[in-house]
Amino acid sequence: MSVNNYFATAGLLLLMTTTPALAEGDAAAGEQVFNKCRACHTIDEGGAARVGPNLYGVYGRQAGSNEDFAARYSQGLKDAGFSWNAETLPSYLANPREVIQGSRMAFQLRDEQEIADVIAYLKSQGGQ
Numbered sequence: 107m108s109v110n111n112y113f114a115t116a117g118l119l120l121l122m123t124t125t126p127a128l129a130e131g132d133a134a135a136g137e138q139v140f141n142k143c144r145a146c147h148t149i150d151e152g153g154a155a156r157v158g159p160n161l162y163g164v165y166g167r168q169a170g171s172n173e174d175f176a177a178r179y180s181q182g183l184k185d186a187g188f189s190w191n192a193e194t195l196p197s198y199l200a201n202p203r204e205v206i207q208g209s210r211m212a213f214q215l216r217d218e219q220e221i222a223d224v225i226a227y228l229k230s231q232g233g234q
Contacts, residue, residue, distance in 0.1 A: 129222040136227025139220045143213070149231050158211065164190050165225070165233025169206075180208040195225050 140149065146158040153160040159175035167190055170176075170183035183206055188194050197204075199221050202211040215221050 129219050131222035131224075131226025131229075133223070133226040133230040136220075136223035136225065136230075139215070139224040140227055142215070143224070146211075146213070149228075151232060161228060161231070163232035163234070165195075165229040165231075166191060167234070169194070180206065180210055182206040182208040190228075192225060195228070196221050199224065 143161075146156050148154060148156060148160045149162050150160070151162045153162060155172075155175045155178070159172040159178075164172075169186035169188055169190060170179045172179075176184075186206060190198075196218075198206065199215045201214055202209040215224065
């Protein structure tokens with residue numbers, strides 16, 4: 107197992123063992139929470155990437171798989187091997203660099219309700 111695969115596997119196991127019980131999310135409230143993310147991300151269908159990838163349709167998508175951002179993902183995200191969903195997003199949003207070795211995302215959401223709300227919003231924006 108390569109070092110990158112080791113970290114991706116360890117990150118996935120961490121996600122599965124440390125994900126808090128997800129509160130019910132409110133997409134409208136999540137849209138407001140997402141304003142904290144707009145400095146780095148867009149969420150418009152067909153929108154351009156900024157510092158981070160466009161997040162339209164991210165819910166249900168394989169981590170590190172947005173082709174328009176492929177060259178800029180960290181190796182850890184490229185090797186993550188999981189999809190963004192209600193099980194994987196909470197821990198990542200709370201502490202991305204702990205979950206994905208080499209993640210470039212430094213921003214963290216600390217409030218569990220804000221995390222649930224922004225996940226509901228992401229799901230409502232082209233999510234699967």
